[in-house]
Amino acid sequence: MDESKVLSPQEVERRRQSTQIQEKENEVFDDLKKETKAYPTAVEVNFESKGRFDTPKTLHFSDYKPRHLNDIAVSSSDSLLKTVCKILEELVVDDNVEFKAENQVIEELIESLIGIKMKFEGNAHTHRWMCNCQSDEEEADQTINETIINLSELTFTSIEEADDKLREKIKADLDALTDKEYKEYLLTKYKNKPLDDIESHTREVEAASNKITAPFYINDGKVMWGIKFLRLKDIMEANSYVSGIYEPKIKLIQNRKEHGIPLHKLKEKKAQEIKALQEEQGKVMLSYVEAMLLYSKDGVELTSQEKWKAYNEEVPRYIMDEVRKIFDNFRFGLNHEIELQCPMCGNAEKRWLQLSIDPRELLPVRNSGDNKTLPTVNELRGASRVAFYFGT
Numbered sequence: 017m018d019e020s021k022v023l024s025p026q027e028v029e030r031r032r033q034s035t036q037i038q039e040k041e042n043e044v045f046d047d048l049k050k051e052t053k054a055y056p057t058a059v060e061v062n063f064e065s066k067g068r069f070d071t072p073k074t075l076h077f078s079d080y081k082p083r084h085l086n087d088i089a090v091s092s093s094d095s096l097l098k099t100v101c102k103i104l105e106e107l108v109v110d111d112n113v114e115f116k117a118e119n120q121v122i123e124e125l126i127e128s129l130i131g132i133k134m135k136f137e138g139n140a141h142t143h144r145w146m147c148n149c150q151s152d153e154e155e156a157d158q159t160i161n162e163t164i165i166n167l168s169e170l171t172f173t174s175i176e177e178a179d180d181k182l183r184e185k186i187k188a189d190l191d192a193l194t195d196k197e198y199k200e201y202l203l204t205k206y207k208n209k210p211l212d213d214i215e216s217h218t219r220e221v222e223a224a225s226n227k228i229t230a231p232f233y234i235n236d237g238k239v240m241w242g243i244k245f246l247r248l249k250d251i252m253e254a255n256s257y258v259s260g261i262y263e264p265k266i267k268l269i270q271n272r273k274e275h276g277i278p279l280h281k282l283k284e285k286k287a288q289e290i291k292a293l294q295e296e297q298g299k300v301m302l303s304y305v306e307a308m309l310l311y312s313k314d315g316v317e318l319t320s321q322e323k324w325k326a327y328n329e330e331v332p333r334y335i336m337d338e339v340r341k342i343f344d345n346f347r348f349g350l351n352h353e354i355e356l357q358c359p360m361c362g363n364a365e366k367r368w369l370q371l372s373i374d375p376r377e378l379l380p381v382r383n384s385g386d387n388k389t390l391p392t393v394n395e396l397r398g399a400s401r402v403a404f405y406f407g408t
């Protein structure tokens with residue numbers, strides 16, 4: 017018998033203890049792993065949308081990696097939003113969550129970017145804005161103001177609070193309808209899912225059944241329009257739609273040859289033509305994005321193409337005004353008023369940060385001089401919800 021295979025009683029004891037030690041170590045290691053599970057190097061973002069859309073209630077994001085900063089820096093304005101979505105998906109450290117960044121609503125995107133910036137860069141944020149006193153200046157002379165905002169002091173509104181406001185508004189609108197009109201409203205709204213008992217479905221019950229995440233309905237007297245929140249993918253779609261139309265036009269100008277005109281004159285002429293086209297592109301982009309708010313027509317869901325057609329040819333203008341008002345009044349997510357003082361004219365004004373912040377301000381930059389992803393003078397001039405649309 018091979019001596020070495022026989023273990024002495026001491027050796028057996030030593031190994032037994034060592035196994036115990038190993039088990040203890042495993043336990044400690046498990047605890048550590050559990051701690052890692054608490055994501056010490058990640059930021060926890062609790063969305064005000066409370067998991068009502070496609071984004072989970074809570075997500076944990078790690079910091080950007082250097083290659084992400086490169087990806088952002090080299091993205092064209094058309095592809096920036098797509099790039100940011102891809103990066104956000106990579107930063108999520110939670111296991112087993114389903115997160116598609118393109119399904120985020122703009123509010124969720126802003127909250128994600130603010131959360132990451134606060135955790136990994138600190139609370140000081142430079143907000144860029146333009147005072148109205150600059151609007152008459154030539155573009156090259158326009159000055160952009162910078163105001164430092166403390167991100168930890170921002171105020172947010174939850175979707176539940178926004179729901180309450182929405183229900184009050186709907187109740188008031190329904191109260192203004194005659195009984196006959198109200199019945200017609202119900203018949204159209206529930207066309208595809210008829211109510212069991214239409215008589216007991218009072219205005220109170222109907223108003224209470226509404227919430228921000230569900231489509232809401234506006235009747236223009238003939239048609240009942242369903243309206244829904246925008247997702248980032250709608251903005252991307254709008255982007256590719258307008259690029260498809262305007263990029264070939266711009267290329268055509270760039271490649272055009274003209275004889276009998278000095279080169280510098282031709283350059284100037286082309287630059288003007290291109291600028292005019294780009295402005296037009298921005299406007300079409302905005303309209304297209306707005307069209308995507310339309311969800312259904314008389315209870316029938318619309319395709320993107322149908323939405324665009326309906327927006328251009330069928331929806332009365334006042335309905336879109338009403339829709340804009342609704343989205344302004346029932347905000348959730350970042351809901352913060354800032355006071356800005358213009359160093360140029362001294363005028364102080366209040367603005368809603370959620371309307372004037374551009375997500376690009378919140379993105380990390382490779383180095384301090386690398387600010388090509390920041391909004392341009394042109395874009396800041398039209399500061400509004402417009403600013404949310406990357407690539408206009």
Ligand SMILES: [Zn+2]
Pocket residue numbers: 147148149150358359360361362363
């Ligand atoms: Zn000013």
